[in-house]
Amino acid sequence: MKLRAWLTLATAATGIAVFAGAWAGFGYYRDFTRREILVQSTLSYMTAESRAECEKNAASWMPEPARTAPGKDWVNGRRPPMRRRLFAYDSAFVSANVNAPEIDSDMMKAAAAGQIAWKSWTGVSRMGPPWRKDGPGGGDLRPDLERDAGEPGAPPDQPLVRLGRILVPMPWKTGPCANVLVEYEEPPESAGPGGFTPPTVVWIIPVLFMIIAVLVAAGPVVGRIRRLTRMVRQSALAGYEKPIFLKGSDEIAELGAAFETARTEILGRIALQERREQNLREFLENTTHDISIPLTVLQGRLADLAGDAERGGADPDKVGGAISEAQYIAALIGNLAVASRIQTGQPEPQKEPVDMCAVVQRCVARHRPIARQARVTLEHAVPEHVVFARGDVTFIEQAVNNLVFNAIRHNRPGGHVAVILEEPGNGLPMSANRQGAVETMPRETPPASICVIDDGPGIPEEELSRLAERYYRAGRDRGRNAGGQGIGLHIASTVAAIHGWRFSLSKSEYGGLLARLEFEMDGPDDRPDDDPVIKRDNQKTDAGVH
Amino acid sequence: MSERIVLIEDDRELGAQIVAHLSRAGYQVELKTEGTFPIPADFQGVSLVILDLMLPGLGGMDILKHLRTFSDVPVMVLSARNNTSDKVRALKMGSDDYMTKPFWPEELVERVRARLRRPNLQKTGPLTVAGVCLDASRRTATAGGAGIELTRVEFDILASLMRRPGEAVTRQWLVANVLDPDKDSSERTLDVHVSHLRRKLGKENIIETVWGIGYRAGKGGSR
Numbered sequence: 001m002k003l004r005a006w007l008t009l010a011t012a013a014t015g016i017a018v019f020a021g022a023w024a025g026f027g028y029y030r031d032f033t034r035r036e037i038l039v040q041s042t043l044s045y046m047t048a049e050s051r052a053e054c055e056k057n058a059a060s061w062m063p064e065p066a067r068t069a070p071g072k073d074w075v076n077g078r079r080p081p082m083r084r085r086l087f088a089y090d091s092a093f094v095s096a097n098v099n100a101p102e103i104d105s106d107m108m109k110a111a112a113a114g115q116i117a118w119k120s121w122t123g124v125s126r127m128g129p130p131w132r133k134d135g136p137g138g139g140d141l142r143p144d145l146e147r148d149a150g151e152p153g154a155p156p157d158q159p160l161v162r163l164g165r166i167l168v169p170m171p172w173k174t175g176p177c178a179n180v181l182v183e184y185e186e187p188p189e190s191a192g193p194g195g196f197t198p199p200t201v202v203w204i205i206p207v208l209f210m211i212i213a214v215l216v217a218a219g220p221v222v223g224r225i226r227r228l229t230r231m232v233r234q235s236a237l238a239g240y241e242k243p244i245f246l247k248g249s250d251e252i253a254e255l256g257a258a259f260e261t262a263r264t265e266i267l268g269r270i271a272l273q274e275r276r277e278q279n280l281r282e283f284l285e286n287t288t289h290d291i292s293i294p295l296t297v298l299q300g301r302l303a304d305l306a307g308d309a310e311r312g313g314a315d316p317d318k319v320g321g322a323i324s325e326a327q328y329i330a331a332l333i334g335n336l337a338v339a340s341r342i343q344t345g346q347p348e349p350q351k352e353p354v355d356m357c358a359v360v361q362r363c364v365a366r367h368r369p370i371a372r373q374a375r376v377t378l379e380h381a382v383p384e385h386v387v388f389a390r391g392d393v394t395f396i397e398q399a400v401n402n403l404v405f406n407a408i409r410h411n412r413p414g415g416h417v418a419v420i421l422e423e424p425g426n427g428l429p430m431s432a433n434r435q436g437a438v439e440t441m442p443r444e445t446p447p448a449s450i451c452v453i454d455d456g457p458g459i460p461e462e463e464l465s466r467l468a469e470r471y472y473r474a475g476r477d478r479g480r481n482a483g484g485q486g487i488g489l490h491i492a493s494t495v496a497a498i499h500g501w502r503f504s505l506s507k508s509e510y511g512g513l514l515a516r517l518e519f520e521m522d523g524p525d526d527r528p529d530d531d532p533v534i535k536r537d538n539q540k541t542d543a544g545v546h
Numbered sequence: 547m548s549e550r551i552v553l554i555e556d557d558r559e560l561g562a563q564i565v566a567h568l569s570r571a572g573y574q575v576e577l578k579t580e581g582t583f584p585i586p587a588d589f590q591g592v593s594l595v596i597l598d599l600m601l602p603g604l605g606g607m608d609i610l611k612h613l614r615t616f617s618d619v620p621v622m623v624l625s626a627r628n629n630t631s632d633k634v635r636a637l638k639m640g641s642d643d644y645m646t647k648p649f650w651p652e653e654l655v656e657r658v659r660a661r662l663r664r665p666n667l668q669k670t671g672p673l674t675v676a677g678v679c680l681d682a683s684r685r686t687a688t689a690g691g692a693g694i695e696l697t698r699v700e701f702d703i704l705a706s707l708m709r710r711p712g713e714a715v716t717r718q719w720l721v722a723n724v725l726d727p728d729k730d731s732s733e734r735t736l737d738v739h740v741s742h743l744r745r746k747l748g749k750e751n752i753i754e755t756v757w758g759i760g761y762r763a764g765k766g767g768s769r
Contacts, residue, residue, distance in 0.1 A: 285627065285629075288626070288627075288628070289600075289626040289627055290626075291648075292626035292646070292647035292648050293557050293560055293626055293647060293648075295647070295648035296560055296626075296647045296648040296649060297557075297559050297560050297563060298648075299648055299649070299650050299651070300560070300563040300564075300567065300650075300651050301563075303567070303650060303651045303652060326648075330648045333648070334628060334646075337628050338628075347629075347630070347631060349630075350630050350631070350634060352630075352634055361660075362645075362657075365653045365656045365657060366649065366650070366653050368650075368652060368653065368656070369650040369652045369653065370650075377757060379714055379756045379757055379758065379759055380714065380759075381713070381714040381715060381716050381756070381759045381760065382713075383719075384709075384710060392630050393630055393633055393634075394628055394629065394630040394633065395630075398628075416757040416758055417758075418756070418757060418758025418759050420716060420758070420759055422716065422718070422719075453758045455757075455758075510758065
């Protein structure tokens with residue numbers, strides 16, 4: 001709920017509650033005052049003039065002392081006088097007058113104890129003729145003792161009045177007039193405090209005034225809060241670089257200062273985190289760089305050893321094993337660097353034209369030595385003319401490298417791996433079984449694709465869908481040599497997703513795995529600097545057959 | 547005379563190893579272990595420059611930049627940093643290829659060979675692979691010097707393969723581009739045509755079946 005609406009509701013609720021309390025207090029005070037006046041005036045009336053008459057005509061004594069003069073009613077303008085009449089009772093609270101009402105036992109007990117007993121209620125006038133809305137009715141003010149509240153014959157439109165009785169013990173305490181009961185009635189127009197709902201105008205105007213006053217007072221406060229909110233949002237959108245400052249010395253300015261402190265703290269933590277990530281990236285880059293050179297030397301030595309092995313100078317199996325391990329480390333280094341870039345998003349993936357034929361040729365050339373060692377035939381086919389895609393060449397090449405390496409590693413001696421770059425319309429190898437394929441970023445039409453097919457032992461159907469998960473290794477009970485590091489296919493899948501391409505894994509028609517990377521062809525445009533990132537080996541210029 | 551290659555690589559052991567492997571492959575290699583300002587005299591008659599990026603003295607990118615002011619010699623960049631921006635920058639500054647460490651010597655030799663390979667000038671004239679010669683304009687074929695009779699489809703299959711000797715061509719492409727779409731054009735039909743073709747070539751059979759792909763004229767580089 002908005003602050004203004006909340007303040008309006010709170011003010012209305014508080015105003016109504018305060019007014020109701022004041023109204024009730026005022027009613028209590030008026031009742032108390034009225035009782036005091038009635039008691040004192042009755043004592044004075046009895047002592048000064050009416051005791052003798054009361055004792056003399058006890059059976060018929062039922063006077064109506066003079067009423068108070070009409071006064072001003074603070075709500076309705078004119079307040080009609082209050083009516084009263086007296087009844088005499090002896091010390092045993094028995095009246096000689098048959099018209100005298102019976103006294104409640106509670107009142108009798110209080111009077112016996114020397115206290116003023118009283119009670120009041122709302123009902124139809126006992127003194128009739130009925131009150132009228134504009135004042136006490138007519139000129140005939142004689143009491144109509146035949147009618148009582150709830151009497152069946154009472155006119156239905158007779159207004160309700162406030163009725164009350166006060167039992168006043170007389171100082172003489174004996175005789176038929178030892179106690180006097182004052183019975184009084186108030187006109188309905190003045191029946192406000194003390195039981196009746198106050199007229200609407202009495203409470204709604206002050207409450208409305210209060211609400212308006214609160215809203216006027218809250219305006220600048222709400223404005224400042226809104227300004228502070230805008231500042232905090234703008235600062236957050238600007239990466240917390242924009243300071244938060246609100247003039248003034250009130251609580252909202254203090255809140256602004258607290259936000260500024262939090263902003264500075266967040267900025268500091270972000271900077272610290274970025275420094276840590278930068279350090280980590282640099283460490284990884286430097287480590288990758290430092291390992292790459294000796295690893296290249298090691299691979300050269302292993303190649304020499306392989307040559308010796310062919311001439312019988314070394315154990316071919318041991319050399320083959322060492323070559324396999326070296327290739328594993330090389331693949332791991334490449335994947336670590338790419339995984340770090342994917343994880344941190346830095347540096348951002350580039351969108352440059354990439355010669356996909358060259359990518360396939362490089363990946364195949366890179367894995368030919370390891371394929372030979374594994375006694376796996378590695379073949380490839382690319383269209384005669386260049387096929388371009390737009391993306392990050394390092395990402396794409398690592399993804400294809402992983403697919404090729406995966407196909408060689410999970411093959412068997414005498415097995416085959418084929419890497420095919422196909423354009424749309426030239427017949428993709430669709431005969432492969434597509435059941436159980438894992439796909440990322442599905443598209444309606446696959447424009448071009450790189451397929452890596454092998455005839456290795458393959459992957460069980462139930463594991464196909466999980467192969468591209470990070471760190472998932474097919475066959476958990478197998479060692480590193482069987483399952484690899486578990487990020488190769490995940491990186492291929494992620495690279496496809498980053499480029500908006502489709503990556504799928506399925507069972508190949510030869511029993512092994514078919515990995516397919518589908519991409520949109522997008523060549524360099526007319527921009528002078530928009531050259532393909534890597535030129536294809538022995539690139540041909542004339543578009544002949546295939 | 548063997549082709550000259552200039553290798554600029556600061557790691558002496560790696561440099562010596564690359565020199566040894568390229569020399570065994572028949573190239574004449576000159577090793578430089580420091581980045582120095584390139585002068586035209588040093589690159590006269592050079593067929594290829596293999597350039598490391600991180601060098602003491604003048605950096606690889608600077609050498610490339612200055613080299614391109616006076617020479618169009620092919621440059622293959624070598625780097626231990628597998629960094630896309632480096633690759634893009636090197637390419638835009640005029641490099642022809644990029645190779646990241648670690649690599650196998652065989653891979654380097656293959657890439658160098660591919661880079662230095664002469665353009666195939668046979669496309670406009672007769673195509674020749676081993677003992678098979680094909681004249682596309684006259685639509686005649688000879689195997690071991692003797693003329694052979696080929697059908698239209700057989701001739702086109704052989705021509706498609708011989709235009710790219712040593713490179714695999716997919717069955718799907720051959721079916722889509724060579725077979726007659728009005729007749730039975732399935733991979734099985736293609737295999738039958740190739741079988742007939744092989745029989746007609748006899749001892750001069752140059753058609754290899756490439757696993758998972760299709761066919762190839764001549765030997766591939768995978769063995």
